[in-house]
Amino acid sequence: MSYKYAPVVLFVYNRPNHTAKTIEHLKNNNLADKTDLFIFSDAAKSDKQTDKVKLVREYIGTISGFKSVTICEAEKNRGLAKSIISGVSDVLNKYGVVIVLEDDIITAPCFLEYMNSALTFYKDDKEIWSITGYNYPFEIPNSYKETVYLSYRASSWSWATWKDRWDTVDWDIKDYAAYRWNPIKIAQFCKGGTDLDKMLRNQMKGLIDSWAIRWCYNQSFQKKYTIYPCSAIATNIGTDGTGTHFSENSSRYNSRLDENYKYEFKHHLQIDPEIMRRYRKIVNRSIIRRIKRILRVK
Secondary structure (H helix, E strand, C coil): CCCCCCCEEEEECCCHHHHHHHHHHHHCCCCHHHCEEEEEECCCCCHHHHHHHHHHHHHHCCCCCCCEEEEEECCCCCCHHHHHHHHHHHHHHHHCEEEEEECCEEECCCHHHHHHHHHHHCCCCCCEEEECCECCCCCCCCCCCCCEEEECCCCCCCEEEEHHHHCCCCCCCCCHHHHHCCHHHHHHHHHHCCHHHHHHHHHHHCCCCCHHHHHHHHHHHCCCEEEEECCCCEEECCCECCCCCCCCECCCCCCCCCCCCCCCCCCCCCCCHHHHHHHHHHHHCCHHHHHHHHHHHC
16 A cells, blocks of 8 residues: 555535535645545435435535545445444555544645645654644643644544554454443543543443544553644534534634644654643533533434
8 A cells, every 4th residue: 555645534414514614625735636535425314404415415526626536425324433434444445544534624724734744754653543633722831842742632623544553443342341440441541531431431331423432442542642733723613503512502622723833743752741731621621511412412
């Protein structure tokens, strides 16, 4: 498997306006015309969503501006978790690397360059689990001089990874029984935020169906890290009440895109305790609200 530029995989459903914004921002990226775009369109879950799914499919059929555009339309509703696990696996088996977006993520013009450069730079650094262009809206300490930082937690709001990492994931979480009552294992997982444990428990009870919490769990117990930019070059526009997991309008995670972000990658980065303290402060505060939303949607 060889590639010059990593393919982008985009998952869409029933939000035509969000999808159009995601595509327009991606087309403005410096490497868009050199990038193969794969779009996975899920089918409607109920009749009331059919019209919007149809509008999305009509729109994605008009997309140009990329090296190639491949569209995969599901005949039956699969749900986001199955769609992502299957779609990402298919593309990774062909290319070995992947950049992933959902239909509510907009990106800065340097996003594709950043993701491709990071995939190349950290390819042989097996401690790095994934790359993201998103960053939570908190201030980076003045004492921190790098342009990227390590986190214990992956991000689903724009990400990239390699086949060799993806292939190690246990999607069934077969060791959950050993985790469930083990305070040491729970504390290890919660280094990325105490909301992770709540989401994992709901996943294992069947209350939610999340690929992302299982992705984060596997990262944690393999003791791997995700690379975050110190300024966001990707952000989520789907926290406006239209999304599955954000059924109410919420702006607390909205980060402004840094159109002039300059980055420099380094090996042997260390976790910065103050950055992680500020990081956890944001994700920890939302535990009860997020779980209530997820349960209500379910």
